[in-house]
Amino acid sequence: MAGKPPKPAPPAGNATTKTGAEIVAETLVDLGVDTMFGYTGGVVLPLFDRLFDAPIRFVVPRHEQGGCHMADGYARATGKVGVVVATSGPGACNLVTGLATAMMDSVPVVAFTGQVRTELIGNDAFQEADTTGITRPVTKYNGIVKDVKDLERTVREAFHIASTGRPGPVLIDLPVDVEVSKHQTGGNVEIDLPGYRVREKGHARQIASAAAAINKAERPVLYVGGGIIIANAAEELRAVAEKAHLPVTMTLLGLGSIDQSRPESLDMLGMHGSAYANYAVQESDLLIAVGARFDDRVTGNLATFAPNAKIIHVDIDPASISKNVHVDIPVVGDAKHILSELVKEVEYRERKEWFAQIAEWKKKFPFTYDGNTDRIKPQYVIEELCRQTKGDAVITTGVGQHQMWTAQFYKFSRPRQLITSGGLGTMGYGLPSAIGAQLGQPDATVIDIDGDHSFNMTLMELPTAVENNLPVKVCLLNNGYMGMVRQWQELFYGRRYACSYLQNPHYAAVAEAMGAVGITVEKKEDVPKAIERMLAETKPCVVDFRVEAEENVWPMVPSGKSLDEMAGLDILERLI
Amino acid sequence: MKHIINALVENKPGVLAHVAGMFAARGFNIDSLVVGRTEDPKLSRMTIVVVGDDKVLEQVRKQLAKIIPVVKVQDYVGKPVVARDLMLISVAAPPEKRPEIFPLIEMFRGRVVDIGNKSIMVEVSGPETKIEAFIETCKPYGIKSVARTGTIAMPRQGAGGRE
Numbered sequence: 032m033a034g035k036p037p038k039p040a041p042p043a044g045n046a047t048t049k050t051g052a053e054i055v056a057e058t059l060v061d062l063g064v065d066t067m068f069g070y071t072g073g074v075v076l077p078l079f080d081r082l083f084d085a086p087i088r089f090v091v092p093r094h095e096q097g098g099c100h101m102a103d104g105y106a107r108a109t110g111k112v113g114v115v116v117a118t119s120g121p122g123a124c125n126l127v128t129g130l131a132t133a134m135m136d137s138v139p140v141v142a143f144t145g146q147v148r149t150e151l152i153g154n155d156a157f158q159e160a161d162t163t164g165i166t167r168p169v170t171k172y173n174g175i176v177k178d179v180k181d182l183e184r185t186v187r188e189a190f191h192i193a194s195t196g197r198p199g200p201v202l203i204d205l206p207v208d209v210e211v212s213k214h215q216t217g218g219n220v221e222i223d224l225p226g227y228r229v230r231e232k233g234h235a236r237q238i239a240s241a242a243a244a245i246n247k248a249e250r251p252v253l254y255v256g257g258g259i260i261i262a263n264a265a266e267e268l269r270a271v272a273e274k275a276h277l278p279v280t281m282t283l284l285g286l287g288s289i290d291q292s293r294p295e296s297l298d299m300l301g302m303h304g305s306a307y308a309n310y311a312v313q314e315s316d317l318l319i320a321v322g323a324r325f326d327d328r329v330t331g332n333l334a335t336f337a338p339n340a341k342i343i344h345v346d347i348d349p350a351s352i353s354k355n356v357h358v359d360i361p362v363v364g365d366a367k368h369i370l371s372e373l374v375k376e377v378e379y380r381e382r383k384e385w386f387a388q389i390a391e392w393k394k395k396f397p398f399t400y401d402g403n404t405d406r407i408k409p410q411y412v413i414e415e416l417c418r419q420t421k422g423d424a425v426i427t428t429g430v431g432q433h434q435m436w437t438a439q440f441y442k443f444s445r446p447r448q449l450i451t452s453g454g455l456g457t458m459g460y461g462l463p464s465a466i467g468a469q470l471g472q473p474d475a476t477v478i479d480i481d482g483d484h485s486f487n488m489t490l491m492e493l494p495t496a497v498e499n500n501l502p503v504k505v506c507l508l509n510n511g512y513m514g515m516v517r518q519w520q521e522l523f524y525g526r527r528y529a530c531s532y533l534q535n536p537h538y539a540a541v542a543e544a545m546g547a548v549g550i551t552v553e554k555k556e557d558v559p560k561a562i563e564r565m566l567a568e569t570k571p572c573v574v575d576f577r578v579e580a581e582e583n584v585w586p587m588v589p590s591g592k593s594l595d596e597m598a599g600l601d602i603l604e605r606l607i
Numbered sequence: 608m609k610h611i612i613n614a615l616v617e618n619k620p621g622v623l624a625h626v627a628g629m630f631a632a633r634g635f636n637i638d639s640l641v642v643g644r645t646e647d648p649k650l651s652r653m654t655i656v657v658v659g660d661d662k663v664l665e666q667v668r669k670q671l672a673k674i675i676p677v678v679k680v681q682d683y684v685g686k687p688v689v690a691r692d693l694m695l696i697s698v699a700a701p702p703e704k705r706p707e708i709f710p711l712i713e714m715f716r717g718r719v720v721d722i723g724n725k726s727i728m729v730e731v732s733g734p735e736t737k738i739e740a741f742i743e744t745c746k747p748y749g750i751k752s753v754a755r756t757g758t759i760a761m762p763r764q765g766a767g768g769r770e
Contacts (some may be wrong), residue, residue: 164621164624169629174621175620226617349669350673354666
């Protein structure tokens, strides 16, 4: 064409010159990212401008914390890496709660944050924060990219680190000048992580000793956590439990590892776990922990935890082993691999007395509540929800009493069905994680079972759900209190309800104002049809159940007590 | 018990902060921490002296190894190593006291590296016990200031030799 200067000769090979922002966008697409979350701002403008054209579904939250929880919920619902972007300074700071949540629960999240121009770093520039410094303790790894030639490699390393081994969040800080500076790309980009090695295969001799201990055990218990779900090892777990004939108890994050309707299931253990699981653990002669980390909410008093049990611990993170309890047979590696090896070596054993004892505990102390009232019991709402969804919905929660009742009364049958903040206990996690989960599992019924005050923390994400046509449901167990705090105040602080009761808005009106459907339920007899209507809604829907205000979660292992020193068993016994 | 932990780390910004932050967050106590270059420009060596029982040290090693830019972790406890501290110490030493002090410095194989009107600066290196002993020796004369590097260490190849 006349008048135009000739194009410069293309560089050797398939190299082309790209900006940092283009490199990020193209690498993300190449890594298979099709959904992202993020909030724009000054120093991420170049990146957003490139992402605008990328074949990626981009969801904008109303607050960066919500965006991070959405990426986390998406990751937990799919097993893929959740990706979130935020601007520098306040944007990055707002990610912290979300990153810490993902860190504690081993969720693969990659976060990109914008940063001020390289030459301004350290000058207290506008919207500058030491993002890598602030987020170092709440990420598996983080780093700042100061040279565009390191960018593609760093993005690939971030995905590798986030999604392998014990997964976790990784943050990349991106100065705005790096986003716009140009680099000749092309050729293979090799990951260079000399300090990162993941041990997948378990040691054969350790597996053999584990199998020998299992084959000998009279009163064994399998205690499994989120590691089973992360490793996609539910099938292998079922095979081991069935072949060796082992009862299985799950942590909060482990729920869904084994179908709770199976006879081997002892449901959840721990502070608000089942009496039969807690008794079984305390009485066991062999505890086989897989992908669980002996959290204090699980073990109760460590000194008296499973006092007669030999302990096998299967975990991909060597630092988890013998951190809280002494482990007799450690097996480091991937749960899926180790269980599939273990199943070959275990033998069936009847253990008649042990299973008879467990059956007796199950009969004597099931999860129950006093339904003989006109008021709406929160447990009843969850039972009814479980019945109407046939136990098949994907459930997210906030944190507190409603979360524990969900764990007790919704019966989970498959992995990735319960999405909840276990380790960090992040109130406000429910709605944004439900949005992420709905994007990850578009055909699933996704329900956030939430408490009023957990919901209060992030309810501004409701318009995000409306805008993106995501039919998430919020099933609000509204008792006016921060319920779990109130329960502790009732039991340990002489019913002095300091700062745990707040005035709530009219949630149905709030929902309607935000473009969602709002329903208020004040009468017990209206519960079933409200749930029916909620499930039929194609728009986001909030159902405000005005539940019994001072209901407690039972049983309860008070802080510092042994697992078998449960409070509330007398109450449960009276109800049967 | 005192352990000398040796960590080979990637020579990247933020690694020291990561290691120090991990120690602080998990409540492990650091006696000393020394970072320096190695023969490989991509790697630095951290020598960390930690006091704790076996259970604590097992966690220290595992948590260190878990940090992504940490390439290798070794605990030298129970192994034959050469461990050295370097100290600069300024001691009150008016001219009339010097004939008394200089033989002591000699005994510790120290070197006088600066002489002022009222004080002298001495350089001493060696195992921590020797450094501590020299400080004790100087105390009666009056110590003005002390700067110490902290311990660096390397395992012995040969079987014999002193600590």
